[in-house]
Amino acid sequence: MGIVRVGFIELWVRDLEASLAFYQGLLGFRLERQEEGRAYLRGYEELEWSLKLTQAPRAAVRSLGFKVEKEEDLEALKAWASSEGLPFRLEADWGRVEILRVQDPFGYPLAFYHRAQKLERVLQRYHEYRGPGVLRLDHFNLFSPEVGKATQYYRERLGFRLTEYTEDEEGRLWASWLHRKGNVHDLAFTNGEGPRLHHFAYWLPDPMAILKAADILAGAVQTDRIERGPGRHGISNALFLYLKDPDGHRIELYTSDYLTVDPDHPPLRWSLNDPRRQTLWGHKTPKSWFLEGSLLLSLEDTPLSTRPSPLQGLPEHVI
Ligand SMILES: [Fe+2]
Incomplete structure (x- = not known):
């Protein structure tokens, strides 16, 4: 399918300013754009944004993004989603004209993209680093x-x-x-x-x-x-x-x-x-x-229901 690497995550957050105080203020992420309840951030090595925070009524994860090698890989992934009967849709976002969102057979809200606007290279602007230097x-x-x-x-x-x-x-x-x-x-x-x-x-x-x-x-x-x-x-x-x-x-x-x-x-x-x-x-x-995690959203932005694992063990046996 030509998946190159993990690419981005979109989080729903209940208080965008509080989240920015954490990610930008304390961890030093670079804030590249902020508009109407949305913020796009990246680490110092990245040439594309990788963290999107969206103001929302509940905390959740909207997308787990992956970069693919070529435009045609999006077609292959679309064909895969169709053949498996998986929900999918195309979206655009800031700097990314085509994002293929697919809910996989297990429920995970995946998002695939190829083209992305490249941001300025800041890896060697060490004087601009803040926080611990998230890369x-x-x-x-x-x-x-x-x-x-x-x-x-x-x-x-x-x-x-x-x-x-x-x-x-x-x-x-x-x-x-x-x-x-x-x-x-x-x-x-x-x-x-x-x-x-x-x-x-x-x-x-x-x-x-x-x-x-x-x-x-x-x-x-x-x-x-x-x-x-x-x-x-x-x-x-x-x-x-x-x-x-x-x-x-x-x-x-x-x-x-x-x-x-x-x-x-x-x-x-x-x-x-x-x-x-x-x-x-x-x-x-x-x-x-071992026990706490973030809810995921469906492609309709509704929280996905979860079920317990049949593998039961001591809490320290989770992994
Ligand atoms: Fe980890």
């Missing part, structure tokens, strides 16, 4: 009550490659990490009530930037925004810090995973019983991290 959108992590099926579908139908997975002794899949762009993931599925968004993640330049984010939140007396970390995952090897925005959307600040571009890169199996997969350093994860 680029890295991945989405999605709650799913059917991780096995979703993983198989995304590999076989959409061309995603598996890099890591968590499995129990009966061979049931509890979580999976799938990529297109050549690092550990563009997309992960996590066992739990779904479909919901668990979190979205932005890449930071190095571990010190992650610590700087924690210091900034401490300085602003907003440590209640810190949910988990800093720490290092066993899975993906990444340094992480999980934050909750003013609407409870979870954003991960993420760095130092690894390359997976080899076509024969072997997926790494983790046992569900191995606690090192979650936190290599051994500290405990708060219960909220």
Whole structure:
């Protein structure tokens, strides 16, 4: 299908100014445009906007965006949606003339685009950096009550490659990490009530930037925004810090995973019983991290109903 990488996320937020105070004011995202209850932001490495905040009556996720390689890939995706009987529609947005929105068989509101207006290159305007220096959108992590099926579908139908997975002794899949762009993931599925968004993640330049984010939140007396970390995952090897925005959307600040571009890169199996997969350093994860997530919207902008996972375990067995 020619999916290149994760491209953007659109969040519904209840108080746009409060959200901007968090994303722009504290995390230092670049605000590129603001109009009529909408704001478009990006990290310092990005040439296209990647985060859209829309003022709305409820907190939710409207779109999970992916860039495709060519115009024709949108046609192929349209044909896929038609043949599968999936709801789809075309939209335009600021700087993106054609966005194909498709609700996949599991409910996730995907959005595909190719053409995008390029913004000014600001990577080396170091004097303009604010906050910890957020560079680029890295991945989405999605709650799913059917991780096995979703993983198989995304590999076989959409061309995603598996890099890591968590499995129990009966061979049931509890979580999976799938990529297109050549690092550990563009997309992960996590066992739990779904479909919901668990979190979205932005890449930071190095571990010190992650610590700087924690210091900034401490300085602003907003440590209640810190949910988990800093720490290092066993899975993906990444340094992480999980934050909750003013609407409870979870954003991960993420760095130092690894390359997976080899076509024969072997997926790494983790046992569900191995606690090192979650936190290599051994500290405990708060219960909220396993249970809370963001609601998703249908293509009609109505909240999607969710269902619990049949895989029941201890909260720490969610992934
Ligand atoms: Fe993540």
